[in-house]
Amino acid sequence: MxxxxxxxxxxxxxxxxxxxxxxxxxxxxxxxxxxxxxxxxxxxxxxxxxxxxxxxxxxxxxxxxxxxxxxxxxxxxxxxxxxxxxxxxxxxxxxxxxxxxxxxxxxxxxxxxxxxxxxxLDVVVPLRLHQIEFLTNGVLPSDLSDSLVLNTKTLLSLQDRIRQLLVEKSDQGELYRQARHRHYQLIHDRKDMENRIHELEERCEAMMMAKFGQLVDLEALQTLSGNRVVEELKNDSKIKEAQHTNELKHCKVKLTEAKQALMEVSRKHTERVCTLNCLLKEKKDLEAKLDTRQKKMGAQFRDQRCEEDERHRLQKIVASQAEEMETLRQEITMLSHKGGHVLPPTQSLPSPYHNDRPHPHLRSGGAPSSLPSSQQSLD
CATH class of the missing domain: 1.20.58 (Methane Monooxygenase Hydroxylase; Chain G, domain 1)
Known part of the structure; x- marks a missing residue:
C-alpha cells in the first residue's frame, strides 16, 4: 500500500x-x-x-x-x-x-x-467381563476399589518388561555365581598367605634369637639404622662442604694471580704497541727521506747517462772518420802507383762537431793538438 x-x-x-x-x-x-x-x-x-x-x-x-x-x-x-x-x-x-x-x-x-x-475426581469407566482380570481365587470380588484400570498397550509393554527383567535376573544370577566362586577362591588364597606369613614370622624370630639372643623390634631397629645413615650423610656433607670451601679459596687465589698476570701482560702489550707506533713513524720518515734521495740519484743518473750517450756518439763519429781517412789513403796510394795526379777533394768533409762546441783535438789556447797517425801520414 x-x-x-x-x-x-x-x-x-x-x-x-x-x-x-x-x-x-x-x-x-x-x-x-x-x-x-x-x-x-x-x-x-x-x-x-x-x-x-x-x-x-x-x-x-x-x-x-x-x-x-x-x-x-x-x-x-x-x-x-x-x-x-x-x-x-x-x-x-x-x-x-x-x-x-x-x-x-x-x-x-x-x-x-x-x-x-x-x-x-472419580470417573466411571464402563468395562466388560472379559476386560476384568482382577480375580481372587478365580472369583470376581465384590469390592473393586483396589483394582487398576490400564490400557491394553500399557499392559502389553508391562508384560514385555517383566520378561526382560526375568532375563536380566538370570544374567545377574550368573554374575553372582561367578563372583561367589571368585570370593571362595580369594578366601582360600588369603588363608594360604596367612600361613605363609606365620611361617616367615617364626623363621624371623628364630633368626633374631640366634643373632641377638632376644626378640628385637624391627621397626625401632630400622629407625635407628635410618638415623645412623642420616648422621653418616650429614658427616659426609660437612666434609664435602669443607673440601669445597678450600677449593673455592684456592680458586679465588688463582683468580687473583691470573688477574695480576693479565694486568702485567696488558701493560707490556701497551708498551710494545707504543714502541711499534714510534717505529712505524720512524719508518715513514725514513721512507720519505729515501724517496727524496732516490729522486736525486735518478736525476744524477740521467745526467751521467746523457754524458755517456754523447761520448759513445763522438766515438762513433771518430771511428767513421778514421774509416773514411783509410779509404782516402788507399785511393791516394793506388793513384800514386799509377803515376796520375791527385786532385784535391771537391768538397770538404763535414765537421762532426757543432759550431758552438770546441774541436776535441784543439787545446784551450787554440793550438792544434797532435793529429792521429793517419793525418800525419797524409801530410
Missing part, C-alpha cells in the same frame, strides 16, 4: 509539475500579451492572436490542474492521517501482544489447575 501510495504521489507530482509548467507558460504568455496590449486579459474572451480551440483546451487544462491540486492536498492530508493511525495501531499491537502473552500464561496455569482437579 505504501509503495502504491508513493507511486501515485509521484505520478500526481509529475502531472502537477507538467500542469504548473503549462500554467507558467500560459501565465508568461498572458503577461506578455498584457504588456503588449497594456490592458488586463479577460479569461472568458479569446485573444485575437490565438485559436479558439487552443484557448478552450487551455481553460480546461487549467480547471483540471486546480482540481488535481485540490485532490493532491486532500490525499496528502489523508496520507498523514493514515500514517498517524498506523503508528497508533502499531503501539496498540505491541500492547495487545504483551497482554496476549500474559493471558496465555494465565490460561496455561488454569489448564494445569483444572487437570489437577479433574485427576482428583
Amino acid at each position: 505504501k509503495k502504491r501510495e508513493k507511486a501515485g504521489d509521484e505520478d500526481e507530482q509529475e502531472d502537477s509539475d507538467e500542469d504548473s509548467d503549462e500554467g507558467s507558460d500560459w501565465d508568461e504568455l498572458e503577461s506578455d500579451e498584457e504588456s503588449e496590449s497594456g490592458c488586463p486579459l479577460d479569461d472568458s474572451v479569446c485573444p485575437p492572436c490565438m485559436y479558439p480551440e487552443l484557448f478552450e483546451n487551455t481553460l480546461q487544462l487549467r480547471a483540471r490542474k486546480l482540481d488535481l491540486e485540490e485532490l493532491i492536498v486532500e490525499e496528502r492530508k489523508s496520507c498523514d492521517a493514515l500514517r498517524k493511525e498506523c503508528d497508533a495501531l502499531a503501539k496498540k499491537e505491541k500492547i495487545v501482544q504483551s497482554s496476549l502473552k500474559a493471558a496465555e500464561g494465565d490460561l496455561e496455569l488454569f489448564d494445569r489447575e483444572k487437570q489437577q482437579k479433574l485427576n482428583e
Whole structure:
C-alpha cells in the first residue's frame, strides 16, 4: 500500500509539475500579451492572436490542474492521517501482544489447575467381563476399589518388561555365581598367605634369637639404622662442604694471580704497541727521506747517462772518420802507383762537431793538438 501510495504521489507530482509548467507558460504568455496590449486579459474572451480551440483546451487544462491540486492536498492530508493511525495501531499491537502473552500464561496455569482437579475426581469407566482380570481365587470380588484400570498397550509393554527383567535376573544370577566362586577362591588364597606369613614370622624370630639372643623390634631397629645413615650423610656433607670451601679459596687465589698476570701482560702489550707506533713513524720518515734521495740519484743518473750517450756518439763519429781517412789513403796510394795526379777533394768533409762546441783535438789556447797517425801520414 505504501509503495502504491508513493507511486501515485509521484505520478500526481509529475502531472502537477507538467500542469504548473503549462500554467507558467500560459501565465508568461498572458503577461506578455498584457504588456503588449497594456490592458488586463479577460479569461472568458479569446485573444485575437490565438485559436479558439487552443484557448478552450487551455481553460480546461487549467480547471483540471486546480482540481488535481485540490485532490493532491486532500490525499496528502489523508496520507498523514493514515500514517498517524498506523503508528497508533502499531503501539496498540505491541500492547495487545504483551497482554496476549500474559493471558496465555494465565490460561496455561488454569489448564494445569483444572487437570489437577479433574485427576482428583472419580470417573466411571464402563468395562466388560472379559476386560476384568482382577480375580481372587478365580472369583470376581465384590469390592473393586483396589483394582487398576490400564490400557491394553500399557499392559502389553508391562508384560514385555517383566520378561526382560526375568532375563536380566538370570544374567545377574550368573554374575553372582561367578563372583561367589571368585570370593571362595580369594578366601582360600588369603588363608594360604596367612600361613605363609606365620611361617616367615617364626623363621624371623628364630633368626633374631640366634643373632641377638632376644626378640628385637624391627621397626625401632630400622629407625635407628635410618638415623645412623642420616648422621653418616650429614658427616659426609660437612666434609664435602669443607673440601669445597678450600677449593673455592684456592680458586679465588688463582683468580687473583691470573688477574695480576693479565694486568702485567696488558701493560707490556701497551708498551710494545707504543714502541711499534714510534717505529712505524720512524719508518715513514725514513721512507720519505729515501724517496727524496732516490729522486736525486735518478736525476744524477740521467745526467751521467746523457754524458755517456754523447761520448759513445763522438766515438762513433771518430771511428767513421778514421774509416773514411783509410779509404782516402788507399785511393791516394793506388793513384800514386799509377803515376796520375791527385786532385784535391771537391768538397770538404763535414765537421762532426757543432759550431758552438770546441774541436776535441784543439787545446784551450787554440793550438792544434797532435793529429792521429793517419793525418800525419797524409801530410
